[in-house]
Amino acid sequence: MSKLTTAPRDVFQTFMNFPLVEDLDTLKADVAIIGMPYGDPYTIDELINDQTNAPTAVRRASKRISQALDRYDFDIGGPVFAGQDIKV
DSSP states (O other): OOOSSOOOOSSSOSGGGOOOOOOGGGOOOSOOOOOOOOSOSSOTTTOOOGGGGHHHHHHHHHHHHHTTTTSEETTTTEESSTTOOOOO
16 A cells, blocks of 8 residues: 655654654643644655645744744743743
């Protein structure tokens, strides 16, 4: 049987570069971000369209957020994690 999806690109595999957990039974986190793991259901030879780049684009943009978690966020009135040890 062939694979139903193709693996995500090597760069920006998770949102904000948080650890990837594939076994939810072993998940030890305060917060979980569940996302679309793959951008396209077919190989590039079968079909190509720009929306297949969306998951990687969102992950790439999230890098900027992850570099400023200790900065003041005016929307929430303080740093995002406020110095707490939050497991994601």
